[in-house]
Amino acid sequence: NAGVMQNPRHLVRRRGQEARLRCSPMKGHSHVYWYRQLPEEGLKFMVYLQKENIIDESGMPKERFSAEFPKEGPSILRIQQVVRGDSAAYFCASPTDNEQFFGPGTRLTVL
């Protein structure tokens, strides 16, 4: 995964709780993409961030989801009041000239 880190790798939440997913891109990189993969589905784009700036959030659900990438620290995808339908694998990706390198993902399970 060329140095893209995500944590936690597995996250279990009960309905109504908050989930925070973290992504650190490749060293020295300041852009990240977030994708969601629902069970038996393809990856879907959610949001594209640069440090301190959201560039494209056209794939984000209108409610409960937010993302940030502060000047210091990892990018965070935050899901408030989780529902069972949020259970999925969430991947972030760090773009280089030729490809997007994906992190190992966070598998969110909502009970």
Added chain:
Amino acid sequence: RKEVEQDPGPFNVPEGATVAFNCTYSNSASQSFFWYRQDCRKEPKLLMSVYSSGNEDGRFTAQLNRASQYISLLIRDSKLSDSATYLCVVNTYGGSQGNLIFGKGTKLSVKP
């Protein structure tokens, strides 16, 4: 119509077989094309980019037909380690910039 469509498979083939996957995309403005590989419960990893002239990397050959909006991947001399899900990916931007649009994937199982 889905943006990127693939036959979900599974394709079950013996070792040494040749197998071909196809993919169609709906947006004629798409600029860059890729095949990614995803192992079970793992992240996608780039297998190869796909160019208009076609390109080959060892046992893997990718073809692009812009007029038909069709992409293919050919795997020759299949190995057990080729077992994975193969994701067809397009991008309306060139290179790696822009949000990637993924197909649901084609599952390949190579048997001894």
